[in-house]
Amino acid sequence: MRLSRYFLPTLKETPREAEIVSHRLMLRAGLIRQQSAGIFSWLPIGKRVLDRISAVVREEQDRAGAVEILMPTIQSADLWRESGRYDAYGAEMLRIKDRHDRDMLFGPTNEEMVTDIFRSYVRSYKDLPLNLYHIQWKFRDEIRPRFGTMRSREFLMKDAYSFDLDEASARHAYNRMFVAYLRTFARLGLKSIPMQADTGPIGGNLSHEFIILAETGESEVFCHADYLDFDTPPADTNFEDVAGLQTIVDRWTSLYASTDEKHDEAAWAQVPADKQVAARGIEVGHIFYFGTKYSEPMRAVVTGPDGREHPVHMGSYGVGPSRVAAAAIEAGHDEAGIVWPDEIAPFDVALLSLKAGDSAVDAACEGLYRDLQAAGLTVLYDDTDDRPGAKFAAADLIGLPWQVIVGPKSLAEGKVELKRRRTGERELLAIADVIPRLTGR
Amino acid sequence: MRLSRYFLPTLKETPREAEIVSHRLMLRAGLIRQQSAGIFSWLPIGKRVLDRISAVVREEQDRAGAVEILMPTIQSADLWRESGRYDAYGAEMLRIKDRHDRDMLFGPTNEEMVTDIFRSYVRSYKDLPLNLYHIQWKFRDEIRPRFGTMRSREFLMKDAYSFDLDEASARHAYNRMFVAYLRTFARLGLKSIPMQADTGPIGGNLSHEFIILAETGESEVFCHADYLDFDTPPADTNFEDVAGLQTIVDRWTSLYASTDEKHDEAAWAQVPADKQVAARGIEVGHIFYFGTKYSEPMRAVVTGPDGREHPVHMGSYGVGPSRVAAAAIEAGHDEAGIVWPDEIAPFDVALLSLKAGDSAVDAACEGLYRDLQAAGLTVLYDDTDDRPGAKFAAADLIGLPWQVIVGPKSLAEGKVELKRRRTGERELLAIADVIPRLTGR
Numbered sequence: 001m002r003l004s005r006y007f008l009p010t011l012k013e014t015p016r017e018a019e020i021v022s023h024r025l026m027l028r029a030g031l032i033r034q035q036s037a038g039i040f041s042w043l044p045i046g047k048r049v050l051d052r053i054s055a056v057v058r059e060e061q062d063r064a065g066a067v068e069i070l071m072p073t074i075q076s077a078d079l080w081r082e083s084g085r086y087d088a089y090g091a092e093m094l095r096i097k098d099r100h101d102r103d104m105l106f107g108p109t110n111e112e113m114v115t116d117i118f119r120s121y122v123r124s125y126k127d128l129p130l131n132l133y134h135i136q137w138k139f140r141d142e143i144r145p146r147f148g149t150m151r152s153r154e155f156l157m158k159d160a161y162s163f164d165l166d167e168a169s170a171r172h173a174y175n176r177m178f179v180a181y182l183r184t185f186a187r188l189g190l191k192s193i194p195m196q197a198d199t200g201p202i203g204g205n206l207s208h209e210f211i212i213l214a215e216t217g218e219s220e221v222f223c224h225a226d227y228l229d230f231d232t233p234p235a236d237t238n239f240e241d242v243a244g245l246q247t248i249v250d251r252w253t254s255l256y257a258s259t260d261e262k263h264d265e266a267a268w269a270q271v272p273a274d275k276q277v278a279a280r281g282i283e284v285g286h287i288f289y290f291g292t293k294y295s296e297p298m299r300a301v302v303t304g305p306d307g308r309e310h311p312v313h314m315g316s317y318g319v320g321p322s323r324v325a326a327a328a329i330e331a332g333h334d335e336a337g338i339v340w341p342d343e344i345a346p347f348d349v350a351l352l353s354l355k356a357g358d359s360a361v362d363a364a365c366e367g368l369y370r371d372l373q374a375a376g377l378t379v380l381y382d383d384t385d386d387r388p389g390a391k392f393a394a395a396d397l398i399g400l401p402w403q404v405i406v407g408p409k410s411l412a413e414g415k416v417e418l419k420r421r422r423t424g425e426r427e428l429l430a431i432a433d434v435i436p437r438l439t440g441r
Numbered sequence: 442m443r444l445s446r447y448f449l450p451t452l453k454e455t456p457r458e459a460e461i462v463s464h465r466l467m468l469r470a471g472l473i474r475q476q477s478a479g480i481f482s483w484l485p486i487g488k489r490v491l492d493r494i495s496a497v498v499r500e501e502q503d504r505a506g507a508v509e510i511l512m513p514t515i516q517s518a519d520l521w522r523e524s525g526r527y528d529a530y531g532a533e534m535l536r537i538k539d540r541h542d543r544d545m546l547f548g549p550t551n552e553e554m555v556t557d558i559f560r561s562y563v564r565s566y567k568d569l570p571l572n573l574y575h576i577q578w579k580f581r582d583e584i585r586p587r588f589g590t591m592r593s594r595e596f597l598m599k600d601a602y603s604f605d606l607d608e609a610s611a612r613h614a615y616n617r618m619f620v621a622y623l624r625t626f627a628r629l630g631l632k633s634i635p636m637q638a639d640t641g642p643i644g645g646n647l648s649h650e651f652i653i654l655a656e657t658g659e660s661e662v663f664c665h666a667d668y669l670d671f672d673t674p675p676a677d678t679n680f681e682d683v684a685g686l687q688t689i690v691d692r693w694t695s696l697y698a699s700t701d702e703k704h705d706e707a708a709w710a711q712v713p714a715d716k717q718v719a720a721r722g723i724e725v726g727h728i729f730y731f732g733t734k735y736s737e738p739m740r741a742v743v744t745g746p747d748g749r750e751h752p753v754h755m756g757s758y759g760v761g762p763s764r765v766a767a768a769a770i771e772a773g774h775d776e777a778g779i780v781w782p783d784e785i786a787p788f789d790v791a792l793l794s795l796k797a798g799d800s801a802v803d804a805a806c807e808g809l810y811r812d813l814q815a816a817g818l819t820v821l822y823d824d825t826d827d828r829p830g831a832k833f834a835a836a837d838l839i840g841l842p843w844q845v846i847v848g849p850k851s852l853a854e855g856k857v858e859l860k861r862r863r864t865g866e867r868e869l870l871a872i873a874d875v876i877p878r879l880t881g882r
Contacts, residue, residue, distance in 0.1 A: 068488055099532045117482055
């Protein structure tokens with residue numbers, strides 16, 4: 001993408017309303033714009049980050065056997081009356097009347113609707129297990145939305161829902177998502193730790209929050225230090241292997257790890273003092289097993305091998321890509337701006353022309369722009385006539401993993417400069433060496 | 442995807458509520474489920490179709506120089522008060538009060554919000570031209586939603602908005618989208634004809650609807666028969682070439698073509714009788730130039746080369762992927778079910794095992810499943826133990842372009858059957874010849 005034809009409105013001033021660093025940087029780097037309290041537009045590079053996060057989430061859901069659908073944002077209140085949550089949910093639910101005065105709502109979550117889909121089609125245990133997920137905008141009318149997209153009212157969520165014949169199979173469904181989440185966050189460049197958690201309005205008695213540690217985290221968390229060195233389950237993990245998945249989950253739950261609400265001082269005291277990590281954490285995922293809480297009142301039943309009807313055992317599993325974008329910045333930034341993990345950066349490479357209009361510089365840039373893209377890299381080519389200083393600052397602010405800097409002086413020797421954003425390391429190298437250096441090929 | 446692990450709930454009965462063929466087939470083939478009047482869930486193969494349509498729309502928007510963002514679904518009423526449309530829009534607008542009793546709405550379109558984004562950042566004519574688009578769910582509270590996703594209340598729309606210094610540049614922006622739409626619909630397998638159209642609540646005086654002809658079309662349209670044989674502008678069309686684009690648009694508007702509302706009997710009488718096509722049409726896209734209708738009241742101005750402030754000239758450009766999915770079925774189906782255009786089919790190939798559990802058939806299917814995917818094709822592998830007749834019927838119903846049929850009898854001779862859904866042609870061929878036959882490699 002040529003910057004001269006793009007829309008990247010960066011801000012010089014730090015916006016006053018932003019309380020945390022991710023919110024400040026998302027505004028300054030032109031990722032988002034606030035439209036109303038807790039409601040944001042995603043500007044071009046923000047949209048790209050959101051898409052990349054969603055793509056990783058999707059791949060890992062698919063790998064774990066979940067199937068993608070897309071439910072609407074607007075739901076009928078009647079479904080929620082069936083489960084009993086219409087009255088229970090409180091003021092966070094955005095309630096709406098349509099032109100025929102019917103009670104509708106903007107979905108804050110989808111347990112009821114997906115249970116309705118399930119009961120409309122599935123009759124037999126032979127069609128289980130089933131896990132349906134979607135990535136859709138939700139709305140929760142927070143009384144005081146803040147922290148940008150970390151706690152917004154309209155937010156993007158991947159929510160998956162599993163359906164099984166009994167508790168044992170449902171436990172395997174839970175474990176699939178547990179392992180999928182470990183992999184998802186690792187790929188997103190985030191070190192997540194599953195912690196015992198409260199279930200809140202979703203219900204049930206088994207639940208883990210996936211927490212990343214960050215100084216600016218919203219809540220206090222407590223965990224054993226060894227978790228920080230655990231390996232992520234590999235891509236070829238067999239999600240059909242019941243015992244194998246249980247072993248992974250057992251290991252990842254063998255040591256103490258808890259959110260503030262579930263914190264148990266007695267158990268905590270058993271953790272050796274030099275292994276106690278009490279820190280701030282950011283919730284990036286939350287998984288629940290809640291059995292028949294929705295299937296019983298909503299009559300989502302299947303015929304079992306015994307010929308009788310059984311309400312299905314369900315779980316739900318949420319990750320918010322719009323929140324993860326902010327969390328990734330909380331975990332990855334420095335004085336100069338954002339430092340994106342490679343997998344979710346809006347572009348792989350910033351190509352900076354230090355003298356647009358100079359024919360040698362233009363030719364070198366055009367060649368690199370073409371060849372980098374041909375090599376499969378995404379490139380933001382700063383072809384504007386801004387000052388070099390402004391270009392360096394903007395490139396650092398938006399935090400693309402690599403900068404390729406083309407100036408007339410080095411170019412006279414056939415060289416360009418390569419800068420790794422994360423470390424600040426710079427090297428001069430021949431143009432022909434740039435792509436092998438970046439792709440390892 | 443293995444069907445045994447997928448969710449493809451096809452219906453044997455024709456749903457009573459569906460009045461048109463696309464609605465019937467989308468329900469029967471398990472693409473959608475109605476959740477409330479005019480509000481649908483997209484089931485797995487429906488979601489895949491929607492994604493493929495959106496991907497083509499996105500590619501052609503990008504090619505034409507538009508830049509993708511994502512605006513939220515919920516908007517503040519205040520923006521619409523600035524433009525004067527809050528009161529003017531009528532009952533189709535879904536109006537909402539949040540917990541603080543603020544007037545909000547579910548966006549039916551985004552002229553106001555995108556104008557607000559523009560005025561927040563852009564100051565100079567040097568940052569023009571600019572075209573921002575998003576693909577987002579909209580809501581229009583139709584009094585009688587019907588025809589499934591063809592006229593639903595919650596619907597997916599790609600809406601692009603162009604900003605230019607003056608009318609001449611805005612005309613070029615309009616032409617870019619005009620040509621992008623010709624390319625988009627052609628790639629989607631649809632023969633579209635741009636027709637003069639009314640502007641309705643969007644406003645302005647220059648507007649074209651892109652119409653496809655279909656017996657079940659919602660309205661009457663009139664056009665010169667020669668349009669049906671016009672070539673689509675090629676992928677390497679230069680969208681920066683002002684005169685070149687104008688030539689394409691001039692050609693595509695040189696002959697008579699009009700919707701019912703703009704129909705001119707006198708002009709129509711000039712079309713030779715054997716060239717008059719009066720038919721039913723389905724609107725699949727709509728483009729508008731409306732000058733300063735929003736930029737003036739909302740103060741979206743830039744400094745021009747003359748140093749003075751100018752309200753920008755704008756246009757907007759809409760395509761509804763959720764509507765296009767239905768339109769593609771109206772234009773492509775037969776007695777047995779859907780016949781998808783190759784580019785938007787949910788999978789490329791249906792791989793049908795006629796005897797799951799037979800070791801030779803299983804081995805052949807597994808090999809084909811692996812190799813077809815390795816060749817870059819998407820495959821729905823029917824590995825269930827349903828009867829062959831049921832499998833054939835389901836495969837025809839969901840309408841994937843190719844069926845690869847593996848039965849024990851042909852397999853004994855090393856052969857499988859290949860069926861082209863569109864023509865019904867079948868051929869027996871050696872397993873090793875399947876992939877070369879499908880990929881042309």
